Amino acid sequence: MEYLNNPESEIYKKILEKQKSFITTRFSLIRNRYLDDTCCVVGEKKVIAKHLNQGLAQNLVQTFFNFKYTTCLICRGKKGENNIRQLERAHCNILSDPRYDLLMLAIDDLWVDNITPLGSGDILKLFIKKHEICPIYYLCNICHNKYDN
Numbered sequence: 001m002e003y004l005n006n007p008e009s010e011i012y013k014k015i016l017e018k019q020k021s022f023i024t025t026r027f028s029l030i031r032n033r034y035l036d037d038t039c040c041v042v043g044e045k046k047v048i049a050k051h052l053n054q055g056l057a058q059n060l061v062q063t064f065f066n067f068k069y070t071t072c073l074i075c076r077g078k079k080g081e082n083n084i085r086q087l088e089r090a091h092c093n094i095l096s097d098p099r100y101d102l103l104m105l106a107i108d109d110l111w112v113d114n115i116t117p118l119g120s121g122d123i124l125k126l127f128i129k130k131h132e133i134c135p136i137y138y139l140c141n142i143c144h145n146k147y148d149n
């Protein structure tokens with residue numbers, strides 16, 4: 001499964017290309033309370049990332065990347081076949097902790113100092129954009145488990 005982590009592999013490039021255009025289109029259509037949130041956060045980068053990662057960013061990823069696939073990218077299996085319980089989203093684990101790392105990249109771009117407030121929605125919009133460097137794969141629960149270990 002190493003090819004899933006190789007930016008030069010066909011599948012990595014193909015998925016990322018599709019994802020980039022998906023992000024652009026979806027931004028123009030979506031109304032989402034997390035993205036529109038004008039509430040501000042302030043403090044150290046890591047503390048902000050940790051705060052947003054608890055629930056908010058996870059919910060947003062699920063809502064934003066709402067594409068549905070019926071077959072696993074790796075084994076081509078479908079739900080109900082070969083003990084496949086469900087198909088799941090899997091962030092490319094080229095990053096060690098993808099959701100947190102992408103949040104940190106977004107915060108890095110906006111952060112001024114630990115007393116300047118940042119809009120929560122602004123961080124989350126940039127966090128979604130940062131997914132242009134990190135493909136999300138659609139895998140069955142069995143392949144997902146193997147991939148993450």
Ligand SMILES: [Zn+2]
Nearest residue numbers: 072075140143
């Ligand atoms: Zn599979």
